[in-house]
Amino acid sequence: MYKFIMIFIMFVSASTSIYAQNGKKVFETYCWGCHHQTAVAFGPSFAQIAAKRSPEMIKGMITDPKSVSKVLGYQRNAMPAFTLTQSEMDSITKYILSYKKNNTTKEAK
Ligand code: HEC
Numbered sequence: 001m002y003k004f005i006m007i008f009i010m011f012v013s014a015s016t017s018i019y020a021q022n023g024k025k026v027f028e029t030y031c032w033g034c035h036h037q038t039a040v041a042f043g044p045s046f047a048q049i050a051a052k053r054s055p056e057m058i059k060g061m062i063t064d065p066k067s068v069s070k071v072l073g074y075q076r077n078a079m080p081a082f083t084l085t086q087s088e089m090d091s092i093t094k095y096i097l098s099y100k101k102n103n104t105t106k107e108a109k
Contacts, residue, residue, distance in 0.1 A: 023095025026088045034079070037099060043079060050100035055093050062089065 027035075027046075034042040035049075049058065053072075060068040065079040084092065 023091040023093075023098070026084065026092040027095055030082055030084075031092070045099075046096045047099040047101075050097050055097065058093050058096055059089055062092070 027037075036045055038045050038047045040048070053061075057068070057072065061072065061079070062082050062084065065081055066077050069077050069079065
């Protein structure tokens with residue numbers, strides 16, 4: 001029984017550290033191929049996005065690019081949808097908004 005508890009505790013702490021990934025990690029894992037921090041790649045740079053978008057728009061785009069890209073004024077729909085955990089979603093949104101000029105990262109929810 002003790003062994004089970006130890007395994008359980010190890011499992012829980014390992015998974016929380018996975019979920020606690022910071023925004024940069026999420027960016028490198030999912031977004032880097034198409035977005036760069038300040039340079040335009042296949043998609044717009046995070047600096048450009050941060051300059052004009054709210055956290056809600058960014059999160060919307062990540063979960064449902066098919067409809068949200070239309071709302072943001074794109075004709076094509078070139079970005080795939082991502083299913084991120086709540087904490088990955090929050091950290092990537094904060095990370096993108098940290099490229100806003102004169103940013104106050106604390107405001108980025
Ligand atoms: C396969 C390439 C690709 C990947 C991977 C990708 N994107 Fe995109 N993204 C695009 C393209 C292209 C656009 C421009 C909209 C369009 O053409 O549909 C875009 C647009 C966006 C926008 C809206 C831009 C605006 O004008 O505000 C956000 C926000 C965004 N991406 C965030 C992300 C995040 C966060 C990730 C990683 C979780 C990601 N993207 C991964 C290609 C990609």
